[in-house]
Amino acid sequence: MILRQILRLSSLFQSAVSVHLRRNIGLSAIVFNKTKELDPVQKLFLDKIREYNTKSKQAGGPVDAGPDFQKDMNESLARLQRAYGEGDLTKFPEFKFE
Numbered sequence: 001m002i003l004r005q006i007l008r009l010s011s012l013f014q015s016a017v018s019v020h021l022r023r024n025i026g027l028s029a030i031v032f033n034k035t036k037e038l039d040p041v042q043k044l045f046l047d048k049i050r051e052y053n054t055k056s057k058q059a060g061g062p063v064d065a066g067p068d069f070q071k072d073m074n075e076s077l078a079r080l081q082r083a084y085g086e087g088d089l090t091k092f093p094e095f096k097f098e
Contacts, residue, residue, distance in 0.1 A: 038046065055063045062069065080089050
């Protein structure tokens, strides 16, 4: 009985690890390739991500966001502050355990 449970848990663990490794290897293959070795679609995708990253650093926030976006964001933040109290809702909370 115990041996059967151990074997069942080990097979579940093995399948979970294999799925995790396959997923990470598939994603990391794109990252480790050099730009000149990428196919055109992957290169275009990475170029657009890099372009958005530089634009967002220059803009200091979302790129190509108009006044409607800022208005909706301010309304949402005000509604959340009314519901959950005061504080800066754009930052992750700091927890202090004693």
